[in-house]
Amino acid sequence: MTKQEYMNSLHTAADAIRNACGEAEIGVVLGSGLGDYAEALEDRKSIAYEDIPGFPVSTAPGHAGMWHCGTLHGKKVCMMQGRFHSYEGYDQWLVTMPIRVMKLLGVKTVIITNAAGGVNLDFSEGCLMLIRDFINFSGKNPLTGPNLDEFGPRFPDMTFAIDRDLMALALDVAKEKDIPLQTGVYAWFNGPSYESPAEIRMARTMGADAVGMSTVPEIIVGRHSGLRVMAMSCITNMAAGILDKALSEEEVLETGRRVKGTFRSLLDEVIRRI
Numbered sequence: 001m002t003k004q005e006y007m008n009s010l011h012t013a014a015d016a017i018r019n020a021c022g023e024a025e026i027g028v029v030l031g032s033g034l035g036d037y038a039e040a041l042e043d044r045k046s047i048a049y050e051d052i053p054g055f056p057v058s059t060a061p062g063h064a065g066m067w068h069c070g071t072l073h074g075k076k077v078c079m080m081q082g083r084f085h086s087y088e089g090y091d092q093w094l095v096t097m098p099i100r101v102m103k104l105l106g107v108k109t110v111i112i113t114n115a116a117g118g119v120n121l122d123f124s125e126g127c128l129m130l131i132r133d134f135i136n137f138s139g140k141n142p143l144t145g146p147n148l149d150e151f152g153p154r155f156p157d158m159t160f161a162i163d164r165d166l167m168a169l170a171l172d173v174a175k176e177k178d179i180p181l182q183t184g185v186y187a188w189f190n191g192p193s194y195e196s197p198a199e200i201r202m203a204r205t206m207g208a209d210a211v212g213m214s215t216v217p218e219i220i221v222g223r224h225s226g227l228r229v230m231a232m233s234c235i236t237n238m239a240a241g242i243l244d245k246a247l248s249e250e251e252v253l254e255t256g257r258r259v260k261g262t263f264r265s266l267l268d269e270v271i272r273r274i
């Protein structure tokens with residue numbers, strides 16, 4: 001696809017979403033097991049990904065494949081119930097298409113969430129981790145190819161990829177609400193196989209606190225597009241080899257469902273104060 005074709009497809013998708021559900025100032029990407037949060041939106045309007053021209057469809061378990069837009073504390077918020085991963089076979093420009101579409105829809109702040117494996121031995125299943133930095137173990141970068149000057153520079157800064165003020169806000173909210181909130185480094189592995197125990201030991205040695213198969217491309221593209229980015233992981237399981245048991249998708253989704261109340265109360269208040 002040429003750059004012009006890609007730009008056209010972004011605008012076509014944004015137009016379809018705008019017509020179906022309107023624009024938004026805050027965008028939320030809901031990860032595995034966290035999709036129910038979209039129910040929090042008032043006056044919700046929705047469109048299925050399959051009805052958005054040029055949009056990928058969600059094939060991962062726990063990803064409904066719906067775009068929602070509504071109001072939360074008087075703010076226009078859009079939520080993606082389901083995201084795209086490179087392990088589904090999607091190229092990086094498709095994986096990150098929704099973030100650019102959000103930008104075209106007027107979004108200024110994006111909150112990216114995921115289910116992740118805990119690498120830091122102080123973590124446990126069900127805890128929440130605010131992402132303060134990331135490691136890209138995938139060998140891929142979503143900005144590979146011609147630069148989209150309309151969105152951002154060729155060599156975007158990643159020192160402040162995660163917005164410091166949003167991090168401080170989330171930590172304040174967590175403290176006030178007595179919600180334990182860790183901060184840490186999220187490492188992106190491509191998947192879809194879970195990491196091996198040796199990879200997890202390597203990741204820990206190199207400074208990772210959590211691992212997962214998403215989010216990093218979205219953070220990079222969000223930063224490139226000039227969005228304020230906040231990112232949060234739900235530690236749904238301890239990563240491979242830490243406990244003497246096999247990892248399963250069911251456990252990931254089940255833990256996501258278990259913490260959804262806490263997750264919702266934290267995000268709600270963060271959004272109220274943005």
Ligand code: HPA
Pocket residue numbers: 115116117118194195211212213236237238239240247252
């Ligand atoms: N590894 C990678 N991705 C994940 C994990 C994990 O342990 N848990 C949830 N998503």
